Amino acid sequence: MTGIDGVSRGDMNAGVMAGADMLSFVPLNVSVLERSPALTKWLLGWVGNNVEFLEPSHWPRIHGSHGTYVWSPPPAAAPAALEWPGELVHKRPTLVHVIVIPRLLTALWRNSWGKLRT
Amino acid sequence: MLTVPLGCPAWRADNLEPLILAISLPLSKSFPWRFRNTPATHDVECRVPPMWTTSFDDIGPALRKLLLQARNVPKCEGAWCPSCYTVALKDDVFPIKRPVSLEDEDAVINAKDYDRFVVARARFWRKETARNRRKQVLFPALFAVAAYAGGLRGEEVPLMDLFSTFKHFSEGVNHPKHPHVVMALCGRFKNKIGELEHLQPLATKTRLGLGVLIWFQQMLSWHKRKNVTRGPVF
Numbered sequence: 004m005t006g007i008d009g010v011s012r013g014d015m016n017a018g019v020m021a022g023a024d025m026l027s028f029v030p031l032n033v034s035v036l037e038r039s040p041a042l043t044k045w046l047l048g049w050v051g052n053n054v055e056f057l058e059p060s061h062w063p064r065i066h067g068s069h070g071t072y073v074w075s076p077p078p079a080a081a082p083a084a085l086e087w088p089g090e091l092v093h094k095r096p097t098l099v100h101v102i103v104i105p106r107l108l109t110a111l112w113r114n115s116w117g118k119l120r121t
Numbered sequence: 122m123l124t125v126p127l128g129c130p131a132w133r134a135d136n137l138e139p140l141i142l143a144i145s146l147p148l149s150k151s152f153p154w155r156f157r158n159t160p161a162t163h164d165v166e167c168r169v170p171p172m173w174t175t176s177f178d179d180i181g182p183a184l185r186k187l188l189l190q191a192r193n194v195p196k197c198e199g200a201w202c203p204s205c206y207t208v209a210l211k212d213d214v215f216p217i218k219r220p221v222s223l224e225d226e227d228a229v230i231n232a233k234d235y236d237r238f239v240v241a242r243a244r245f246w247r248k249e250t251a252r253n254r255r256k257q258v259l260f261p262a263l264f265a266v267a268a269y270a271g272g273l274r275g276e277e278v279p280l281m282d283l284f285s286t287f288k289h290f291s292e293g294v295n296h297p298k299h300p301h302v303v304m305a306l307c308g309r310f311k312n313k314i315g316e317l318e319h320l321q322p323l324a325t326k327t328r329l330g331l332g333v334l335i336w337f338q339q340m341l342s343w344h345k346r347k348n349v350t351r352g353p354v355f
Contacts, residue, residue, distance in 0.1 A: 035140060045131040049181035092145055099188060100145035106138045
């Protein structure tokens with residue numbers, strides 16, 4: 004628990020009240036696949052065989068013309084990361100992209116997301 | 122786009138916020154081009170949300186079925202054009218032999234290579250009389266010439282529309298002051314609503330000597346012989 008309500012309850016020994024960094028409770032820098040390993044298994048169950056889970060170093064790489072790519076950027080990196088599939092949709096229209104992001108910092112990447120969808 | 126709620130097996134409740142899942146499907150080769158708002162995607166978007174908590178195991182097959190449907194539809198051509206080394210390397214009429222990585226699909230051919238590519242095809246065209254073999258020469262050469270003269274990217278050239286090219290071709294060629302080739306592209310354009318026709322004038326022959334007009338004429342007569350007057354050029 005974050006311990007935010009520790010002041011009103013008199014609990015000074017938990018979470019941020021004990022000195023922990025507030026950002027350590029908000030996983031903006033962690034991708035969904037790191038947060039939930041079960042998700043990888045579930046995605047593998049339906050996306051097909053020719054699938055590649057992209058790491059941040061793979062985002063700008065030249066991708067093939069066939070297959071499925073799973074993009075799971077951390078929310079803080081989503082604005083930059085979504086530019087790549089946005090470009091690939093036009094450059095390689097035969098590809099399938101699956102994008103999974105937690106609903107965090109949506110104000111930063113929802114706009115890019117909308118452009119990608121159109 | 123789907124929202125995965127908290128508490129399902131793939132996304133546990135301790136993650137504290139829902140997950141957004143988006144699937145970008147390939148572009149189809151025929152109208153309406155994309156799968157968004159089609160009955161198949163609409164069906165998934167309506168059926169899946171109640172299933173997250175009641176029948177999670179059935180979501181995977183539903184999404185898999187959608188992907189299979191999308192994969193089986195004829196897809197739009199990608200950026201595979203004579204401007205890609207991989208295609209040029211495989212070309213039997215004029216293979217470009219250079220020490221480049223086959224993985225580098227986006228490496229472009231320079232203007233001189235274009236010229237050699239098209240000249241080799243023109244030579245082949247004159248020698249070859251079989252229709253099928255001529256077709257193999259005509260369309261890649263036209264593609265290369267249109268992309269080079271029009272400054273287009275690989276995926277823009279297939280937007281060329283036959284009906285409009287037929288319609289405006291003669292007025293461009295017979296222009297009293299500046300004869301030119303009219304390349305009509307049909308598609309969606311930035312900051313414009315709906316599908317539009319974009320008429321792009323091209324030089325009849327480039328300074329390098331690429332004959333733009335000749336390949337357009339060959340293409341039009343090719344389609345005319347087959348009684349095809351509308352639809353995509355490629």
